[in-house]
Amino acid sequence: MKKVFLTLLLVLSLSLFAFQPVTLVDDLGRVVKFDKEVEKIVVAAPAISDFIVKLGEKDKVVGVTDFDSYITDVEKIGNMFPLNVEKIISLNPDVVLLTGGFQEGEVLKLEKYGIKVFVINPTTLNEMFRDLSLVGVILGKEKTAHDYAQKLRTRMLNIAKNTFTWKEKPRVIYLSAYGSVSQMWTCGTGSYLNELISYAGGINITAPYTGNNGWFAVGPEFVVKENPDIILVPSYYPGDKGAYDLIMNADQFNDINAVKNNKVFIIDGNKASLPNTGLIDLLGELNNLFSENK
Known part of the structure; x- marks a missing residue:
């Protein structure tokens, strides 16, 4: 009976940490659902790689552009625009992370082939903190991202409070x-x-x-x-x-x-x-x- 109880307890504990489907809204206002854990990522905008590196999930990245200075030891997919769709398909990513502006038109190109796309395009500091948290959710590092964003925000506010008195x-x-x-x-x-x-x-x-x-x-x-x-x-x-x-x-x-x-x-x-x-x-x-x- 004790073994059965321990087994049930173990199964329950594992289920609590199992991936739970999540639906997010990206910076284009698109609703994107993640039904399974993200294990393979293509980063088509170098700025986003910084978030991934800071959250300790660099190993999930399978492809970056030729202009990425944050992650340099994975497959290169070429230019940021136009994207090399064939190369991206060959990497079979769970999601491609893009920025807005000139890359917005690439979303439909990728979705045409069933590739999940999430757009990260912060234009303010608060949006940057929010997008760091969003990337954390995608990577399964929600708490780590939240804590790190709060740490950065506190540093920003401390500086702002000090200069307010100048x-x-x-x-x-x-x-x-x-x-x-x-x-x-x-x-x-x-x-x-x-x-x-x-x-x-x-x-x-x-x-x-x-x-x-x-x-x-x-x-x-x-x-x-x-x-x-x-x-x-x-x-x-x-x-x-x-x-x-x-x-x-x-x-x-x-x-x-x-x-x-x-x-x-x-x-x-x-x-x-x-x-x-x-x-x-x-x-x-x-x-x-x-x-x-x-």
Whole structure:
């Protein structure tokens, strides 16, 4: 009788930890049902790989794009767009993780062949925390993801609470320039980088404006008129000073405070352009930068 009881107890315990079907809504508003445990994943957007690595489930990834720097030792599927559907089919994934925007049209291509697709496309810090939790549910690491998201959120809020009391805050602009300063991309309301600048203790001078996901182009006249204290420029690989040199050497910017006072700072363009947990590291870096230059 004791053996029977122990056996029943073991079966009950195992059933509690068995996979339970779950239905989730992705960032395109699509309802996606997971009927079985996800064991094989293709990641078609590098930013999402960061979530998977941080949750300790890298071994479930069977394919990534050629541009993935988070997971490099699995099969390559080629470009982010258009996707190599044949290659993805050959990997027989349980789900393909995509981002929004230019990849949205790839959803129907994959579904045509019965491949499950889930779209992760956060545009704000809160959406990033939520999507980290969603990936955790998909991976069967719901609690781990929830706890990690809460840890990151607490770190963000602690920085924001501290900078809220600052009496003086630097006026900041982010400028991404290629070839010339005639057109430069920047971040306004609706972008996670605008949130980072604000939480880190800066006043983003482009906050009153917005564009596609908060990003839009400005000309040199705008920058001269606003006269920022600090200019942030991206660098995407060691030694990349393209945007920095353009800003510092532009005749139009000679009298801008940020240029005159040598307050043009290079930040990691990869962190700034990928909506994942690296944003919180960048937040800390910006906070240190602004606190030293306010």
